[in-house]
Amino acid sequence: xxxxxxxxxxxxxxxxxxxxxxxxxxxxxxxxxxxxxxxxxxxxxxxxxxxxxxxxxxxxxxxxxxxxxxxxxxxxxxxxxxxxxxxxxxxxxxxxxxxxxxxxxxxxxxxxxxxxxxxxxxxxxxxxxxxxxxxxxxxxxxxxxxxxxxxxxxxxxxxxxxxxxxxxxxxxxxxxxxxxxxxxxxxxxxxxxxxxxxxxxxxxxxxxxxxxxxxxxxxxxxxxxxxxxxxxxxxxxxxxxxxxxxxxxxxxxxxxxxxxxxxxxxxxxxxxxxxxxxxxxxxxxxxxxxxxxxxxxxxxxxxxx
Amino acid sequence: xxxxxxxxxxxxxxxxxxxxxxxxxxxxxxxxxxxxxxxxxxxxxxxxxxxxxxxxxxxxxxxxxxxxxxxxxxxxxxxxxxxxxxxxxxxxxxxxxxxxxxxxxxxxxxxxxxxxxxxxxxxxxxxxxxxxxxxxxxxxxxxxxxxxxxxxxxxxxxxxxxxxxxxxxxxxxxxxxxxxxxxxxxxxxxxxxxxxxxxxxxxxxxxxxxxxxxxxxxxxxxxxxxxxxxxxxxxxxxxxxxxxxxxxxxxxxxxxxxxxxxxxxxxxxxxxxxxxxxxx
Amino acid sequence: xxxxxxxxxxxxxxxxxxxxxxxxxxxxxxxxxxxxxxxxxxxxxxxxxxxxxxxxxxxxxxxxxxxxxxxxxxxxxxxxxxxxxxxxxxxxxxxxxxxxxxxxxxxxxxxxxxxxxxxxxxxxxxxxxxxxxxxxxxxxxxxxxxxxxxxxxxxxxxxxxxxxxxxxxxxxxxxxxxxxxxxxxxxxxxxxxxxxxxxxxxxxxxxxxxxxxxxxxxxxxxxxxxxxxxxxxxxxxxxxxxxxxxxxxxxxxxxxxxxxxxxxxxxxxxxxxxxxxxxxxxxxxxxxxxxxxxxxxxxxxxxxxxxxxxxxxxxxxxxxxxxxxxxxxxxxxxxxxxxxxxxxxxxxxxxxxxxxxxxxxxxxxxxxxxxxxxxxxxxxxx
Numbered sequence: 021x022x023x024x025x026x027x028x029x030x031x032x033x034x035x036x037x038x039x040x041x042x043x044x045x046x047x048x049x050x051x052x053x054x055x056x057x058x059x060x061x062x063x064x065x066x067x068x069x070x071x072x073x074x075x076x077x078x079x080x081x082x083x084x085x086x087x088x089x090x091x092x093x094x095x096x097x098x099x100x101x102x103x104x105x106x107x108x109x110x111x112x113x114x115x116x117x118x119x120x121x122x123x124x125x126x127x128x129x130x131x132x133x134x135x136x137x138x139x140x141x142x143x144x145x146x147x148x149x150x151x152x153x154x155x156x157x158x159x160x161x162x163x164x165x166x167x168x169x170x171x172x173x174x175x176x177x178x179x180x181x182x183x184x185x186x187x188x189x190x191x192x193x194x195x196x197x198x199x200x201x202x203x204x205x206x207x208x209x210x211x212x213x214x215x216x217x218x219x220x221x222x223x224x225x226x227x228x229x230x231x232x233x234x235x236x237x238x239x240x241x242x243x244x245x246x247x248x249x250x251x252x253x254x255x256x257x258x259x260x261x262x263x264x265x266x267x268x269x270x271x272x273x274x275x276x277x278x279x280x281x282x283x284x285x286x287x288x289x290x291x292x293x294x295x296x297x298x299x300x301x302x303x304x305x306x307x308x309x310x311x312x313x314x315x316x317x318x319x320x321x322x323x324x325x
Numbered sequence: 326x327x328x329x330x331x332x333x334x335x336x337x338x339x340x341x342x343x344x345x346x347x348x349x350x351x352x353x354x355x356x357x358x359x360x361x362x363x364x365x366x367x368x369x370x371x372x373x374x375x376x377x378x379x380x381x382x383x384x385x386x387x388x389x390x391x392x393x394x395x396x397x398x399x400x401x402x403x404x405x406x407x408x409x410x411x412x413x414x415x416x417x418x419x420x421x422x423x424x425x426x427x428x429x430x431x432x433x434x435x436x437x438x439x440x441x442x443x444x445x446x447x448x449x450x451x452x453x454x455x456x457x458x459x460x461x462x463x464x465x466x467x468x469x470x471x472x473x474x475x476x477x478x479x480x481x482x483x484x485x486x487x488x489x490x491x492x493x494x495x496x497x498x499x500x501x502x503x504x505x506x507x508x509x510x511x512x513x514x515x516x517x518x519x520x521x522x523x524x525x526x527x528x529x530x531x532x533x534x535x536x537x538x539x540x541x542x543x544x545x546x547x548x549x550x551x552x553x554x555x556x557x558x559x560x561x562x563x564x565x566x567x568x569x570x571x572x573x574x575x576x577x578x579x580x581x582x583x584x585x586x587x588x589x590x591x592x593x594x595x596x597x598x599x600x601x602x603x604x605x
Numbered sequence: 606x607x608x609x610x611x612x613x614x615x616x617x618x619x620x621x622x623x624x625x626x627x628x629x630x631x632x633x634x635x636x637x638x639x640x641x642x643x644x645x646x647x648x649x650x651x652x653x654x655x656x657x658x659x660x661x662x663x664x665x666x667x668x669x670x671x672x673x674x675x676x677x678x679x680x681x682x683x684x685x686x687x688x689x690x691x692x693x694x695x696x697x698x699x700x701x702x703x704x705x706x707x708x709x710x711x712x713x714x715x716x717x718x719x720x721x722x723x724x725x726x727x728x729x730x731x732x733x734x735x736x737x738x739x740x741x742x743x744x745x746x747x748x749x750x751x752x753x754x755x756x757x758x759x760x761x762x763x764x765x766x767x768x769x770x771x772x773x774x775x776x777x778x779x780x781x782x783x784x785x786x787x788x789x790x791x792x793x794x795x796x797x798x799x800x801x802x803x804x805x806x807x808x809x810x811x812x813x814x815x816x817x818x819x820x821x822x823x824x825x826x827x828x829x830x831x832x833x834x835x836x837x838x839x840x841x842x843x844x845x846x847x848x849x850x851x852x853x854x855x856x857x858x859x860x861x862x863x864x865x866x867x868x869x870x871x872x873x874x875x876x877x878x879x880x881x882x883x884x885x886x887x888x889x890x891x892x893x894x895x896x897x898x899x900x901x902x903x904x905x906x907x908x909x910x911x912x913x914x915x916x917x918x919x920x921x922x923x924x925x926x927x928x929x930x931x932x933x934x935x936x937x938x939x940x941x942x943x944x945x946x947x948x949x950x951x952x953x954x955x956x957x958x959x960x961x962x963x964x965x966x967x968x969x970x971x972x973x974x975x976x977x978x979x980x981x982x983x984x985x986x987x
Binding site for chain 2 (some may be wrong): 038039044045046048054065128129141152154156160165204221262263269283295299303306310
Binding site (some may be wrong): 105219221222223225226227229230231232235239240243244 | 608662675676677695696697698702703704706707708710712713714723724727772775
């Protein structure tokens with residue numbers, strides 16, 4: 021009887037351990053540890069071999085060369101304009117796209133939050149639905165619309181607005197359209213979740229104290245929806261900064277976004293150490309917004325508890 | 326004033342939804358275009374759909390993608406649920422902040438970084454322990470599990486937080502050991518959240534191009550990889566047809582899933598009301 | 606009825622002075638929410654300085670009426686006049702009325718001070734003046750030391766004071782209070798009731814309170830209006846409504862009351878006798894000009910108006926009946942008896958425990974006599 025109880029207690033502890041350790045270990049090996057490897061390889065030289073980089077520790081040579089590392093990759097990043105331009109352009113495109121998403125997404129989220137419960141469910145469903153369907157194919161859909169003989173150009177020519185087709189596809193403009201289109205639900209959902217929780221009594225109280233509708237929006241709704249704005253903006257900004265598919269399919273040759281540069285460096289030039297250095301710098305840029313995001317998520321969950 | 330504002334909001338909604346849906350509808354319309362030149366309407370036809378059926382490559386890629394999606398969604402749901410439990414039911418433990426960080430970060434991490442880092446990990450592991458050998462379906466699955474378990478964890482976690490914890494306390498009070506309480510009480514209640522987590526993980530896996538491109542080896546080509554290799558050079562009519570099929574299947578699936586959940590919820594409310602009335 | 610109110614103040618109250626001008630006039634107001642009539646043709650005059658309560662069960666339309674006064678809802682028909690000015694189409698932010706919300710609606714992202722100052726800022730008042738007025742108001746509600754706190758650091762009672770201060774600082778002509786005490790616990794509620802009355806007394810603003818709690822309404826109000834299903838049932842001072850309810854609904858809503866149906870068997874110019882079959886007793890009551898023999902009516906008697914005794918009481922104007930103690934409960938300052946008559950009807954009686962004694966004077970199953978004075982029989986004709 022007693023040993024049985026003892027056994028059960030051990031089982032309880034093992035279960036608890038398992039719940040924590042299993043996902044922890046998985047994420048540690050397959051999510052966190054790889055960053056250390058990226059970091060390590062960013063200090064190696066590319067060589068023609070399999071794998072195509074020099075090892076950081078090499079014990080098969082003389083003792084003084086066991087440890088070998090080079091800053092060449094980072095030096096190269098600094099010297100070659102290509103990378104500077106890519107980072108800056110990614111930043112610019114991600115930032116402007118985030119603003120555009122906010123401008124379009126905020127009134128939509130507000131309208132959905134203020135709709136009657138039945139309508140609210142339908143509208144919300146229609147926001148989520150594209151999110152489930154293929155991202156790649158939704159980006160592809162724009163290729164057909166924006167191309168030289170695409171829907172928009174055909175339409176504009178047929179109504180006599182223009183004579184020659186406009187170049188829309190393979191431009192920065194197309195990339196903005198693609199990013200805003202793909203990431204709009206990520207902006208709307210956290211905003212909606214925030215706005216729907218807002219107590220409408222507060223608006224009425226402000227009206228009662230003499231605030232007109234626009235003033236109420238500025239004084240009450242906007243500041244109180246700040247958490248939603250931050251969450252939505254980060255959910256758009258961070259992935260957009262490293263976006264690859266959209267600039268690759270919709271962007272022109274000069275739409276140098278860092279995700280695309282990294283991809284090309286890796287697959288076309290097969291320079292693994294250099295792409296590791298590019299990735300390391302991108303990660304460093306993203307650390308701050310990601311920490312804000314995580315801090316925000318934890319705050320949000322603490323608040324709910 | 327009020328009327329003006331609602332007119333403005335309705336206009337915004339109409340434009341917003343048009344923006345979200347017109348591109349998809351356009352692809353669907355043009356998939357029935359008989360003409361080889363995509364932008365010129367050459368009459369209604371099913372020829373591109375028939376062409377798809379003859380294409381062995383597509384069918385093989387689709388089957389591979391489905392297999393990967395099914396397995397990775399299942400494992401991601403298990404691990405993600407455990408992670409959700411660890412975050413909400415296990416109190417404080419060492420490394421909790423790092424743990425939450427690792428749950429949240431994959432949600433926003435650019436795919437190029439995740440893909441590159443995983444590939445480098447596999448290459449290094451190969452060097453050290455001789456695993457995973459040939460890269461392909463297995464490595465893609467590992468990549469997909471890693472980022473989709475974060476989504477599952479977030480969904481499950483939010484359900485666990487809104488769940489009435491006194492149910493579990495009551496079960497423990499009645500003598501249920503932690504493991505049994507989780508199996509008997511917690512899991513049945515969070516099952517809908519786990520199901521939506523699984524569905525999300527499944528579609529995310531089906532959808533992924535970048536991570537798969539990095540960690541895949543020769544010979545293993547998923548459906549998105551195949552699509553990408555075709556569309557990077559421009560619009561092709563058979564992709565229109567493929568897109569229409571995929572989007573239609575997924576939409577119908579999502580609509581049915583939502584409808585079932587809604588109906589279940591309504592039924593429960595009706596039952597509760599009926600029970601209340603009978604009590605009076 | 607006039608005698609009843611005269612002991613409260615030497616002056617005649619405004620609502621009895623035909624020359625007095627009503628401050629708030631609600632004229633024939635109705636509100637139709639897509640076929641659901643929340644407020645049905647309500648007309649009401651409220652005078653300056655009153656503490657007026659709108660009382661009713663949930664869903665009776667009292668909150669809708671308050672929201673129409675505040676300007677959040679527009680009446681389907683009728684108009685609202687304040688101080689003689691038509692307010693029906695004026696938006697809430699231009700009305701000289703402020704409201705204290707049931708949820709208090711204290712802005713969570715502003716400090717106590719900023720909350721109170723908000724309304725004044727919207728008026729465009731100079732900064733120094735805002736500061737002094739906010740400080741004064743915080744002093745009045747005893748919240749000065751919490752001026753820099755954020756709402757989540759305050760208790761329910763403190764939030765209520767902030768909401769009150771925020772509404773009062775604008776010096777409104779009328780303050781509307783939506784269930785002002787519902788969110789507070791019992792002890793705090795009693796304390797706050799008297800504080801509200803004090804503040805109202807100090808600044809002399811007209812208060813209109815919506816509540817579902819008849820005790821709260823009785824204690825607070827100068828006058829009460831009872832609403833039911835969107836309609837106005839009775840309006841009067843707390844005493845009038847308690848002592849002279851006009852129908853069973855009002856009688857029942859204000860505490861416990863014993864009701865006996867019967868037929869008039871005898872009438873003279875002042876009194877009448879009513880034959881009540883369900884207690885097989887003849888009940889004496891005061892008659893009115895319209896009372897005729899054989900009229901069907903209901904006699905209502907409050908439990909505390911009935912005396913209970915072991916010996917048969919004597920008196921010309923008493924209604925007397927016999928029964929046995931069916932149940933009794935000790936409530937500290939009073940005891941409640943449920944007495945069963947020979948016909949099976951149970952009558953509730955409450956008696957003050959004036960003598961301190963461990964022994965009960967009356968026990969279960971004991972035979973007792975119930976009696977009440979002719980003035981305590983309330984006649985309900987509806």
